[in-house]
Amino acid sequence: MPAPEKIDYTERIPNNVDIAQDRRLLRALEEWQPRFLNWWSEMGPEGFQAKEAYLRTAISVDSKGWAHFDWVKMPEYRWGIFLAEPEAGRAVNFGAHKGQPAWQEVPGEYRAVLRRLIVTQGDTEPASVEQQRHLGRTCPSLYDLRNLFQVNVEEGRHLWAMVYLLHAHFGRDGREEAEQLLQRRSGDRDKPRILGAFNEKTPDWLAYLMFTYFTDRDGKYQLCSLAESGFDPLARTCRFMLTEEAHHMFVGETGIGRVVQRTCELMREHKTSDPGDVRKQGGIDLPTLQRYLNFHYSVSLDLFGSEVSTNAANFYTFGLKGRFEETKKADDHLLREATYPVTRPDGERLVTREEPALTALNERLRDDYIADCQRGVDRWNQVIRKHGIDAELGLPHRGFHRAIGAFAGVHVTPDGRMVGEVDWKARRDAWLPTREDEAYVASLMQPVVEPGRFANWIAAPARGVDGKPIEFEYVRLA
Ligand SMILES: [Fe+2]
Ligand SMILES: [Fe+2]
Numbered sequence: 001m002p003a004p005e006k007i008d009y010t011e012r013i014p015n016n017v018d019i020a021q022d023r024r025l026l027r028a029l030e031e032w033q034p035r036f037l038n039w040w041s042e043m044g045p046e047g048f049q050a051k052e053a054y055l056r057t058a059i060s061v062d063s064k065g066w067a068h069f070d071w072v073k074m075p076e077y078r079w080g081i082f083l084a085e086p087e088a089g090r091a092v093n094f095g096a097h098k099g100q101p102a103w104q105e106v107p108g109e110y111r112a113v114l115r116r117l118i119v120t121q122g123d124t125e126p127a128s129v130e131q132q133r134h135l136g137r138t139c140p141s142l143y144d145l146r147n148l149f150q151v152n153v154e155e156g157r158h159l160w161a162m163v164y165l166l167h168a169h170f171g172r173d174g175r176e177e178a179e180q181l182l183q184r185r186s187g188d189r190d191k192p193r194i195l196g197a198f199n200e201k202t203p204d205w206l207a208y209l210m211f212t213y214f215t216d217r218d219g220k221y222q223l224c225s226l227a228e229s230g231f232d233p234l235a236r237t238c239r240f241m242l243t244e245e246a247h248h249m250f251v252g253e254t255g256i257g258r259v260v261q262r263t264c265e266l267m268r269e270h271k272t273s274d275p276g277d278v279r280k281q282g283g284i285d286l287p288t289l290q291r292y293l294n295f296h297y298s299v300s301l302d303l304f305g306s307e308v309s310t311n312a313a314n315f316y317t318f319g320l321k322g323r324f325e326e327t328k329k330a331d332d333h334l335l336r337e338a339t340y341p342v343t344r345p346d347g348e349r350l351v352t353r354e355e356p357a358l359t360a361l362n363e364r365l366r367d368d369y370i371a372d373c374q375r376g377v378d379r380w381n382q383v384i385r386k387h388g389i390d391a392e393l394g395l396p397h398r399g400f401h402r403a404i405g406a407f408a409g410v411h412v413t414p415d416g417r418m419v420g421e422v423d424w425k426a427r428r429d430a431w432l433p434t435r436e437d438e439a440y441v442a443s444l445m446q447p448v449v450e451p452g453r454f455a456n457w458i459a460a461p462a463r464g465v466d467g468k469p470i471e472f473e474y475v476r477l478a
Pocket of ligand 2: 216245
């Protein structure tokens, strides 16, 4: 049955999958909804629940004009269940089941694996809302505050997306997992979120902008490979989530770009390249930006998992999780004979060897991600160059500061040399944010809430949201 293009907002739970048809599913989701709202009021943006923000809501899933902008109090945001349009005759496009019709129901033999994949993805969504809940109080502008809230409500909706799949396709186990998704808490010692990066703190806006650039981008690559899934409801869910995810990465890329711009303006204005001088002028010096970048990039690289992984091979062979742009690749989509180069430490050196392509799928996805990360860094460097400043930001080596996979337990410098622990520790403060960096950045976090004004450490954006001017009152605080 083709899904209607418009989303039904007369329902308590807006959706384009006709959930009213399935009484049991509807009841299960209606029971989960108040618990989600409790979680949102407890763990969502702190101090702004009663304020109106100028937010976009999905009103249709077709590529043209799916978004509607309006004033919304966040607890009244219409979180719903939206799947991309079904593709007639879609098949499983890779792995052992290649060529079979895509599954509309969970294949029994893959039930546990698929559930795990969905829960792991789902868990990151509320986690990031929790990590960011304190940021509103120190926003650099109303524009940025509004963008933060947009990201937060959409991560909430992504949780809905995964919970729908759990309720609709995994019966009792799915309901229990949906409950657990509201029970875990980012950074909690007893009930942490599943993945490491989602238990880190997001203490300030610089960390947040780095997070949306690097960690939301991991989300993009995970969603892109799940959007290839042979399990069609998952593929369609992820395809629509990606349209929202693009905005989160925009916030990160333009946000860091604006910080870089402001730093360069201060350097030029005061004719200095000294980080101390930049700080005296209230800017974030480039070495501090580089250290934050090193941290967020490396913890995000860990999210891709081990370089060589039989799990990754199985996900692929089972037809559950494809490669980035799987269907655009011209090969056999089975990868039984293919190899892929993987760089790993071997004794004192880093060695690149051909590995079976199937077990190297995590590394291949990480490579796609790294290339994408580099594009933004290049744009930030253009900003620096345009100001006539002789400096560059860069991605550290993939082995730098890793806690998962072959690089865990070895010490690699940002330029890719293996060193001993003593050496590494001696240089650590040049490479990763120090307490002093964090204290300095924290000192800059003073709220700016006058429409059109921006904190001194970040430049204004090139344009406003939805064609509105930059000085628009994006959040009504009065
Ligand atoms: Fe998300
Ligand atoms: Fe996101």
